[in-house]
Every structure is written in structure tokens, then in C-alpha cells.
Amino acid sequence: MDTEKQISGLIKAFQEIQNLLHKAAAEPALQEEFQTVLTRAKQENPWFTQENVKFALEQWAQLLTRENIKAWLSNYRIAKIPKKVGLILAGNIPIVGFHDVLSVILSGNIPMIKMSSKDRLLLPFILKQWSLYSEGNIKYELVERLHDYDAVIATGSNNTARYLEYxxxxxxxxxxxxxxxxxxxxxxETDEELKLLGEDVFRYFGMGCRNVTQLLIPEDFPLDRIFENFTAFGDIINHNSYANNYDYHKAIYLLNQEKFWDNNVVMMKEETQLFSPLSVLYFSRYNNQQEVHDFLEQNTENIQCVVAKPELEMESVYFGETQKPSLTDYADKTDTMRFLELI
Structure with missing residues (x-):
């Protein structure tokens, strides 16, 4: 496969997708096909609102420049003899597995892709455009069951992962x-920074590994400031599935007489656990930076991102940036491209 044609085709494909997002495609038939994909994706998975799907596609379109791709690939060897890599993709947020697909193809290998039943339509559309614009210089297989693979990259819950490991x-x-x-x-933090934090909490309804589910706040930090700056995301409660989760967890807390804070959109609960239920944001208070450091250290295996101001001097991303990862921001901090070099 010709890597240069793959890169050129990828860039052109996402330029076309960007045109489709802005309804500026040259071909009306393609625009209609794209709209059908968006509509059906939401019908099959109500969490895939058009706003969130378009956001995901727009982020990829902005990220996939020639400069970014070349800089990323310059750190790795491209395979001379392609291997088949089985991919078991998640479906919690739109095209969440695309980075793995991209990595396998641009590393010179062939992905055998088992898509999630929750996200079956977006990836085939993207791959079709990429193949078209790269003059057929990408190879991939969409499969129901993996077979004849040389390596596997799989994503699942903690319970599923134990089965997959075995x-x-x-x-x-x-x-x-x-x-x-x-x-x-x-x-x-300024009000603007707290508003941006809302993007890290609410984008994709909080269902991604890069969504914030736990806040570490100083002892005297008023929760009202958080609620006040989250009002811009109030429309989320109008989503039926989100509202059902909100009503359910609120009822449980009330029945159990558990203490929680509420602004009729999201509940906040003081907990040291990392994983909060949908529609709930956990928070913990701290007295000093050592307590923060210890908490992050103890939970490092379960944390994808830390959002913080640079002044706190920790490895972190800025407010509002969690859902805009770079090509080198690997899931689980495992370098997929380095792994692919070694198979």
C-alpha cells in the first residue's frame, strides 16, 4: 500500500466530510447519503444525537492535517509486510474506535473490524470515502467474528476485559x-473556565472515557459556582434517555435519604469513587496538593485524563479540551503504534 496516497486520501475524505457537515458538498446524492447515515445512526442509538456525531466528525476533520499526520507517523516504522489486526470496537460515543482503525491502516497493516452494535453506520461511511479518495490504497475488512488475525486490539468493560484477556x-x-x-x-477558576469544564462533563452525555466524572475541589469551594456555570448545558435534560437516568438516580437517593446537590439537570454527590452514574457528578474536597497527588496516584490505572489549570503543575489538559485529543493521545496511555511495530 502507498502510504502517501493513504494520507492524501484521508485528508481529502475528511475535507469532503467537513463539506457535508456544512452542507456544501458538490454532489447532492452524497449529501443525501450522509444525512441518511446521521439519521439512522440516531435511530439505532438514541445517544448519537446529530449534534454529538457532527462534533466528533468535526474534531477529526480539524485534526487530520498533513502536518499533524506526518509528525505523528515520523516516530514509527511502517510495516513492509502487512499483518491482520483484529479490532473489537466500543460504541459508547460516536466513532470512538476510529483512532485504532487509523493506526492499523497507516502503520501498514490491515484491520479486521468488529464494530459495536451501537455504532454500525458511521465508520463504514468514512472508510468508503477514504478508500475512494486514496484510489483503493487502503485495505480493511468489516467482520462479525474475528478470524486468522496476527494481533488484537479490543475495548470493553472491566468484566468483558477479563474474558478477552483469557x-x-x-x-x-x-x-x-x-x-x-x-x-x-x-x-x-474563572466563570469561563468552569463553563468549559461543563463541556468536559456533558459532551456525549458523559459516556466517554475522557469525560469528567469526579471533581477534586478545595474545602471551601462553593458548589453554587459549578451549578451556575453549567446552566448552558441545561438542554441535556430534554434528552429522554438522559432524563430517565436522572429521574432514576434522584429517586434512589431520595428513597435512601442520601445527601446530594441538584440543579434539575445534574446531581452532585460527595464520593471518593471515580465512576459516577449517568446524570451524576461526584466530587471530593481536599486540603492540600499532597492529597490530590495521592488520590491521582492511587487511581492512575482508571484515569484517562486530568483536567486542571497549568499552575497546578501536573500532567493535565485544559478545561474544555478533553474531547479534542491529539493523534498521540492514546487510550489507556498505551502507544498503539509502538505495539503495531512489534507484531
Whole structure:
């Protein structure tokens, strides 16, 4: 396969997708096909609202520039003899597995893709456009069951991961488990920064591993400031499935007489656990930076991102940036491209 044609085709495909997002495609038939994909994706998975699907596609379109792709690939060897890599993709947020597909193809290998039943339409549309614009210089297989693979990259829940580890124990593999993200507030955040934090909490209804589900806040930080700056995301409660989760967890807390804070859109609950239920945001208070460091260290295997201001001097991303990862932001912090070099 010709890597240069793959890269050129990828860029052109996402330029076309960007045109489709802005309803500026040259071909009316393609625009209609794209709209049908968006509509059917939401019908099959109500969490895949057009807003969220379009956001995911737009982020990829902005990321996939020639400069970014070349800089990323320059750190790795491209395979001379392609291997078949089985991919078991998640479906919690739109095209969440595309980075794995991209990595396998651009590393010179062939992905055998088992898509999630929750996300069956978006990836085939993207791959069709990529193949078209790369003059057929990409190879991939969409499969119901993996077979004849040389390596596997699979994503699942913690329970599923145990099964996958056993099933693929004799295969070179990356098995990904549940992760989530944490925000650390210093107490000096502006209203604008707290509004941006809302994007990290509510984008994709909080269902991604890069969504914030736990806030670490100073002892005297007023929760009202968080609620006040989350009002811009109030429309989320109008989504039927989200509202059902909200009503369910609120009823449970009331029945159990558990303490929680509520703004009729999201509940906040003081807990040290990382993974909060949908429609709930956990928070913990801290007295000093050592407590923060210890918490993050103890939970490092379960944390994908830490959101914080640079002044806190920790490895972190800025407010509002969790759902805009770079090509080198690997899931579980496992370098997929380095793994693919070794198979």
C-alpha cells in the first residue's frame, strides 16, 4: 500500500466530510447519503444525537492535517509486510474506535473490524470515502467474528476485559478496560473556565472515557459556582434517555435519604469513587496538593485524563479540551503504534 496516497486520501475524505457537515458538498446524492447515515445512526442509538456525531466528525476533520499526520507517523516504522489486526470496537460515543482503525491502516497493516452494535453506520461511511479518495490504497475488512488475525486490539468493560484477556491469551494484544477522567480545581477558576469544564462533563452525555466524572475541589469551594456555570448545558435534560437516568438516580437517593446537590439537570454527590452514574457528578474536597497527588496516584490505572489549570503543575489538559485529543493521545496511555511495530 502507498502510504502517501493513504494520507492524501484521508485528508481529502475528511475535507469532503467537513463539506457535508456544512452542507456544501458538490454532489447532492452524497449529501443525501450522509444525512441518511446521521439519521439512522440516531435511530439505532438514541445517544448519537446529530449534534454529538457532527462534533466528533468535526474534531477529526480539524485534526487530520498533513502536518499533524506526518509528525505523528515520523516516530514509527511502517510495516513492509502487512499483518491482520483484529479490532473489537466500543460504541459508547460516536466513532470512538476510529483512532485504532487509523493506526492499523497507516502503520501498514490491515484491520479486521468488529464494530459495536451501537455504532454500525458511521465508520463504514468514512472508510468508503477514504478508500475512494486514496484510489483503493487502503485495505480493511468489516467482520462479525474475528478470524486468522496476527494481533488484537479490543475495548470493553472491566468484566468483558477479563474474558478477552483469557480468550486472546495466546495472541499479541491490547485489551482496554473502563477508564474515566478527573478535574482538579484550584479555587481560582474563572466563570469561563468552569463553563468549559461543563463541556468536559456533558459532551456525549458523559459516556466517554475522557469525560469528567469526579471533581477534586478545595474545602471551601462553593458548589453554587459549578451549578451556575453549567446552566448552558441545561438542554441535556430534554434528552429522554438522559432524563430517565436522572429521574432514576434522584429517586434512589431520595428513597435512601442520601445527601446530594441538584440543579434539575445534574446531581452532585460527595464520593471518593471515580465512576459516577449517568446524570451524576461526584466530587471530593481536599486540603492540600499532597492529597490530590495521592488520590491521582492511587487511581492512575482508571484515569484517562486530568483536567486542571497549568499552575497546578501536573500532567493535565485544559478545561474544555478533553474531547479534542491529539493523534498521540492514546487510550489507556498505551502507544498503539509502538505495539503495531512489534507484531
Amino acid at each position: 480468550y486472546f491469551k495466546d495472541t499479541q494484544r491490547i485489551i482496554r478496560k473502563n477508564r474515566t477522567s478527573v478535574a482538579v480545581l484550584s479555587g481560582n
